[in-house]
Amino acid sequence: MFIWNLNLKDLPEFLTHLTLNSNTGVMYSALVMCLFLLLCFAMNRETSCKVYLIDFACYKPPNSQKCSKELVMKQARQHGNYTEEVLQFMKNFMERGGIGDSAYLAETFFKPSYKPLMKDARREVEMAIFGSLDKLLGKTGVRTDNIGILIVNCCIYNSVPSLTSMIVNQYKFRENVITYNLVGMGCTAGLLATGLAKQLLQVHNNSYALIVSTESITENCYVGRDRSKIIINCLFRVGGAAILLSNRPSDHNNSKYELLHAIHDNTSSSDRFYNCIRREEDSAGIIGVTINRDLLAAAIATIKPNLIAVGHLILPIREKLSYLINYIIRKLLPSLNIQQYIPNYNNAVDHFLPHVGGKPVLDDLQRTLRLSDDVMEASRMTLYRYGNTSSSSIWYELAYVEAKGRVKEGNKVWQLAFGSGFKCSSVIWRAMKTVDHDEYNPWTDEITGFPVNVNCGPVPVDFAPSKLN
Numbered sequence: 001m002f003i004w005n006l007n008l009k010d011l012p013e014f015l016t017h018l019t020l021n022s023n024t025g026v027m028y029s030a031l032v033m034c035l036f037l038l039l040c041f042a043m044n045r046e047t048s049c050k051v052y053l054i055d056f057a058c059y060k061p062p063n064s065q066k067c068s069k070e071l072v073m074k075q076a077r078q079h080g081n082y083t084e085e086v087l088q089f090m091k092n093f094m095e096r097g098g099i100g101d102s103a104y105l106a107e108t109f110f111k112p113s114y115k116p117l118m119k120d121a122r123r124e125v126e127m128a129i130f131g132s133l134d135k136l137l138g139k140t141g142v143r144t145d146n147i148g149i150l151i152v153n154c155c156i157y158n159s160v161p162s163l164t165s166m167i168v169n170q171y172k173f174r175e176n177v178i179t180y181n182l183v184g185m186g187c188t189a190g191l192l193a194t195g196l197a198k199q200l201l202q203v204h205n206n207s208y209a210l211i212v213s214t215e216s217i218t219e220n221c222y223v224g225r226d227r228s229k230i231i232i233n234c235l236f237r238v239g240g241a242a243i244l245l246s247n248r249p250s251d252h253n254n255s256k257y258e259l260l261h262a263i264h265d266n267t268s269s270s271d272r273f274y275n276c277i278r279r280e281e282d283s284a285g286i287i288g289v290t291i292n293r294d295l296l297a298a299a300i301a302t303i304k305p306n307l308i309a310v311g312h313l314i315l316p317i318r319e320k321l322s323y324l325i326n327y328i329i330r331k332l333l334p335s336l337n338i339q340q341y342i343p344n345y346n347n348a349v350d351h352f353l354p355h356v357g358g359k360p361v362l363d364d365l366q367r368t369l370r371l372s373d374d375v376m377e378a379s380r381m382t383l384y385r386y387g388n389t390s391s392s393s394i395w396y397e398l399a400y401v402e403a404k405g406r407v408k409e410g411n412k413v414w415q416l417a418f419g420s421g422f423k424c425s426s427v428i429w430r431a432m433k434t435v436d437h438d439e440y441n442p443w444t445d446e447i448t449g450f451p452v453n454v455n456c457g458p459v460p461v462d463f464a465p466s467k468l469n
């Protein structure tokens, strides 16, 4: 149900490319069908070694950093040199932006004036990284000197020495640990890191790979007067997640998920889409992240090929076959007026977890893909409770469905992230066991209070004009 509307528009196109000219007869169609089936079988065949997700942990900041909408506005008045008009826009956005009163801001925003220091930004990122990593190590009992691969992704914040060195230093990893520090790669970076870990695990036997996804917002509050840059202040909140992967055959029985697919797309070569989210100075020289009108077009153009690729991989062969037979019959015998067959994506995944982005993006995604409110629940609740925590959001979403007791053995989970670049990544997991109560889950104490109603009408947006019009 999720994506049939997009896929169906494109599948015929895809198949027409294959068949070139459908009037050349039954033989030709049969041949194409055989080739297509072979292709499907080939695509479903796993030749690489198995990658398991042993467990993951999300950071839960201290209660003292919870920030209600009122408090955000109060602090904004004190901190920024904002005009009344900008403050009013911010207030309207906050009221309907889908974020509740408990999302976390960095400590620096609670001070009387906004003068972020490097050490504050570093402290924020250390709290998120050590906070999630301590939980993960406590939960899994894995010793850090057994970890062979470490990947950290953090988009806007960067430090020297790098965040990977910071972790190696703090936890005394072994000297030959392979480290990658991904910066500037936006909200998709966490899934790109998963894809990178998967590739590294194909060549490093018997290894653990640790991924840490986070961001530091301390230095990134925009204090100027450009409304399109204010949106980030309204959405972006503190968060972080640590994920432990393994290719050790002995972890088969103590892992939560098995990695099935990692699919990455980008439209960075398009000037229009490349420029739609951009960190830059405003006309007064104040740095902020501009989001322009091309965002929604970029999202659709980049997500679409990703969804189609995922559809080919996860739809059961029965569904692909039914579609194909229906297609051929309709082409050969148009006079019969047979209805187009709609593949059933409901049977293909059990949990769909799109990146929280912001309310306008979620609304648009839901409308375009005709998703039901149930399907959107984990994303909307994560936005409500934790805000947009960039690349770690999808892990809070997975923790949400786990805390709800919805993840059963054999379930398929689809994490979808998209962001600046423009990039889109999907990762599909299979649950290897039914997930039980977990005291480390950040939702555990409060899960009975969810879902809450967040439907409060459209949110005002003020995107910058497109760079190219």
Ligand SMILES: *[C@@H]1O[C@H](CO)[C@@H](O)[C@H](O)[C@H]1NC(C)=O
Binding pocket: 081, 284
């Ligand atoms: C606030 O902004 C105005 C106009 O951009 C500028 O003239 C003024 O100096 C700023 N004040 C402070 C305290 O930054």
Ligand SMILES: *[C@@H]1O[C@H](CO)[C@@H](O)[C@H](O)[C@H]1NC(C)=O
Binding pocket: 205
């Ligand atoms: C990794 O394991 C495979 C199969 O178990 C083996 O053939 C290969 O030699 C191993 N590679 C290394 C570097 O140990």
Ligand SMILES: *[C@@H]1O[C@H](CO)[C@@H](O)[C@H](O)[C@H]1NC(C)=O
Binding pocket: 249, 250, 251, 252, 253
């Ligand atoms: C996993 O558990 C199954 C059934 O309990 C057992 O047959 C299998 O040997 C175990 N595999 C490993 C790698 O421990």
Ligand SMILES: *[C@@H]1O[C@H](CO)[C@@H](O)[C@H](O)[C@H]1NC(C)=O
Binding pocket: 264, 265, 266, 267, 268, 423
């Ligand atoms: C973007 O897509 C191209 C073509 O698919 C690929 O070669 C490249 O590695 C991708 N880059 C990123 C950063 O995802």
Ligand SMILES: *[C@@H]1O[C@H](CO)[C@@H](O)[C@H](O)[C@H]1NC(C)=O
Binding pocket: 155, 156, 186, 187, 231, 232, 235, 236, 277, 291, 357, 358, 361, 388, 389, 390, 419, 420
């Ligand atoms: C979510 O936060 C990230 C963090 O920088 C930002 O790049 C992205 O634009 C935000 N999403 C939206 C829709 O504002």
